[in-house]
Amino acid sequence: MRKEVWIPRLLIAVSVLFIGVMLVLPLVVVLAEAFSSGLNAFLRAVTDPYTLKALRLTLTATVAAVLINTLFGLTAAWAVTRFSFRGKGILSTLIDIPFAVSPVIAGLVFILIFGRISPLHPFLDAHDIKVVFAEPGIILATVFVTFPFVARELIPTLEARGTDEEQAAALMGAGFVTIFRRVTFPHIRWALLYSVILCAARAMGEFGAVSVVSGHLRGKTNTLPLHVEILYSEYQFTAAFAVSAILAGAAVLILTARNIVEYLAHKEDDFNVR
Amino acid sequence: MKKTTLMFQRRARWAFVLFALLLPVSFAGFSAPPVKAAPTELTNVSYDPTRELYEQYNAAFRKFWKNKTGADVTIVQSHGGSGKQARAVIEGNQADVVTLALAYDISAIEKAGLIKKGWQKDFPSNSSPYTSTIVFLVRKGNPKNLKTWGDLAKDGVGVITPNPKTSGGARWNYLAAWAWAQKEYKGDEKAVLDFIGKLFRNVLVLDTGARGSTNTFVRNGQGDVLLAWENEAYLAIAEHKNDFEIVTPDLSILAEPPVAIVDAVVDKRGSRELANAYLDYLYSDEGQRIAGKNHYRPSNPKIAAEFADVFDLKVNLITIDDPLFGGWEKAQTKHFTDGGIFDRIYTR
Numbered sequence: 296m297r298k299e300v301w302i303p304r305l306l307i308a309v310s311v312l313f314i315g316v317m318l319v320l321p322l323v324v325v326l327a328e329a330f331s332s333g334l335n336a337f338l339r340a341v342t343d344p345y346t347l348k349a350l351r352l353t354l355t356a357t358v359a360a361v362l363i364n365t366l367f368g369l370t371a372a373w374a375v376t377r378f379s380f381r382g383k384g385i386l387s388t389l390i391d392i393p394f395a396v397s398p399v400i401a402g403l404v405f406i407l408i409f410g411r412i413s414p415l416h417p418f419l420d421a422h423d424i425k426v427v428f429a430e431p432g433i434i435l436a437t438v439f440v441t442f443p444f445v446a447r448e449l450i451p452t453l454e455a456r457g458t459d460e461e462q463a464a465a466l467m468g469a470g471f472v473t474i475f476r477r478v479t480f481p482h483i484r485w486a487l488l489y490s491v492i493l494c495a496a497r498a499m500g501e502f503g504a505v506s507v508v509s510g511h512l513r514g515k516t517n518t519l520p521l522h523v524e525i526l527y528s529e530y531q532f533t534a535a536f537a538v539s540a541i542l543a544g545a546a547v548l549i550l551t552a553r554n555i556v557e558y559l560a561h562k563e564d565d566f567n568v569r
Numbered sequence: 570m571k572k573t574t575l576m577f578q579r580r581a582r583w584a585f586v587l588f589a590l591l592l593p594v595s596f597a598g599f600s601a602p603p604v605k606a607a608p609t610e611l612t613n614v615s616y617d618p619t620r621e622l623y624e625q626y627n628a629a630f631r632k633f634w635k636n637k638t639g640a641d642v643t644i645v646q647s648h649g650g651s652g653k654q655a656r657a658v659i660e661g662n663q664a665d666v667v668t669l670a671l672a673y674d675i676s677a678i679e680k681a682g683l684i685k686k687g688w689q690k691d692f693p694s695n696s697s698p699y700t701s702t703i704v705f706l707v708r709k710g711n712p713k714n715l716k717t718w719g720d721l722a723k724d725g726v727g728v729i730t731p732n733p734k735t736s737g738g739a740r741w742n743y744l745a746a747w748a749w750a751q752k753e754y755k756g757d758e759k760a761v762l763d764f765i766g767k768l769f770r771n772v773l774v775l776d777t778g779a780r781g782s783t784n785t786f787v788r789n790g791q792g793d794v795l796l797a798w799e800n801e802a803y804l805a806i807a808e809h810k811n812d813f814e815i816v817t818p819d820l821s822i823l824a825e826p827p828v829a830i831v832d833a834v835v836d837k838r839g840s841r842e843l844a845n846a847y848l849d850y851l852y853s854d855e856g857q858r859i860a861g862k863n864h865y866r867p868s869n870p871k872i873a874a875e876f877a878d879v880f881d882l883k884v885n886l887i888t889i890d891d892p893l894f895g896g897w898e899k900a901q902t903k904h905f906t907d908g909g910i911f912d913r914i915y916t917r
Binding site: 406409410411412416420425427428510511512513514515525528529530 | 612614617620645646647648649657659661662663681780804808837900
């Protein structure tokens with residue numbers, strides 16, 4: 296009996312300690328360093344034109360990744376759960392590749408495909424299309440590393456729901472759009488929102504793949520995480536941590552949004568059950 | 570059901586047409602600014618420690634160009650490890666000019682066909698508007714009394730330098746020590762090897778890059794002496810005024826970080842005139858002074874003399890093209906390739 300009292304306490308203590316050391320402490324350190332030279336130094340670092348440009352690029356890449364991956368994720372999840380076709384198993388495995396492959400390799404692959412040494416290069420060059428070492432490359436890299444999120448979240452949800460309701464709607468003469476809008480979407484909207492939030496969080500923080508395709512052109516292809524690294528290696532510790540604080544702040548906002556979404560989703564589920 | 574499918578197909582076709590129409594538009598939106606108009610933007614791909622230098626220089630150049638032509642120009646900077654930066658240019662990073670740490674790295678771009686042969690003759694002083702050398706950064710008061718390269722091989726001295734296998738700066742460190750030993754032991758190869766071996770056995774931490782070593786010595790307080798670029802050493806002193814001092818050894822190596830126009834890029838963008846003016850102005854009195862203020866030695870001796878109280882201008886500097894080394898290619902093969910001299914002395 297005594298054992299059973301101690302086990303949960305031990306588990307809780309270990310978890311709290313671990314989270315404290317691994318997550319809370321670094322966050323506190325980041326904030327402490329960010330404000331270590333006073334509020335003015337922090338504001339100066341955060342409103343620096345290069346920081347603002349990096350922020351704009353990070354937001355552009357995040358929004359693009361979320362839009363593209365939502366579209367792709369919906370399509371893929373719908374295809375995998377609602378139709379049976381040859382190679383379905385392979386498709387649903389392929390979706391997970393970005394989780395398995397190191398982002399650096401993803402970046403190098405884009406360099407090989409779109410860089411100067413690629414067979415595509417003469418065509419791209421003739422049409423003045425810049426992909427790597429420019430914004431499209433950053434967006435591509437971000438899309439690549441985040442593309443499983445939406446599909447992975449939606450597939451189980453759609454599978455759990457089954458296809459009965461959609462078949463009924465189709466039999467009653469509803470078109471594709473109507474079925475999606477009135478039958479499928481209401482069931483998956485919380486899962487979708489949740490996955491979009493995770494996707495955004497990951498997109499904002501992406502470093503490896505983006506670092507490879509960026510070329511580090513200041514004010515042009517520098518995202519916030521890259522900017523942090525540059526500032527840090529230039530001895531600008533306060534500025535580096537101030538910019539990190541923007542990212543940490545965004546992460547906290549995203550986590551809050553995630554909790555709200557979870558709460559609302561549960562509330563609705565409870566309502567449905569009753 | 571049939572009607573549904575048909576409608577779906579029609580919609581799908583529309584969606585496809587729309588997508589096909591939007592695709593080129595979105596690419597057009599991303600691509601470069603119009604090529605033919607006189608360019609107002611210049612990209613300078615540089616290496617790690619030149620950030621402060623080019624920040625000041627770019628401001629000065631913008632002013633100069635505005636006075637001369639009335640046009641505003643934007644300079645886009647990129648900094649990173651010299652070898653990595655050269656690689657990015659080869660892979661398609663569109664630099665109008667490169668300002669890197671070693672001629673070796675610019676030669677790599679030349680070999681890829683982006684820079685024409687003989688680039689090192691395009692600008693004065695081997696296309697190196699500023700130079701630097703390797704110095705000792707020691708703790709205040711020089712408690713171990715380290716004055717010459719010979720002192721570094723003594724027992725109980727902790728040396729910090731990055732790894733010559735991975736760091737350009739570290740190769741200069743190693744070659745400077747080698748040059749000193751060659752003179753000291755009058756070319757007695759065995760004595761030289763012994764000395765280099767002892768020196769590297771005194772190394773406490775072998776970081777992968779110059780900034781890493783500086784942090785090991787300055788922030789983590791390891792070792793008695795850091796072998797560093799002169800400009801890095803001054804930067805460390807500026808950060809921590811009362812903790813360190815610089816010792817310039819009687820003999821060191823002359824590092825010539827060169828600059829070059831990337832011909833393939835400027836010809837395509839039509840930015841040759843601007844790129845040329847940009848690099849040329851580095852040699853002007855103002856450009857040279859900015860280099861000096863950022864602890865690079867101006868290549869113009871008259872301006873260098875203005876900084877005589879900062880730099881030890883009397884130090885005997887040996888270049889990589891000295892018969893002792895015979896240029897980068899030779900030095901690289903002899904000392905740093907796998908199984909080269911460095912591998913042999915360091916594993917002993």
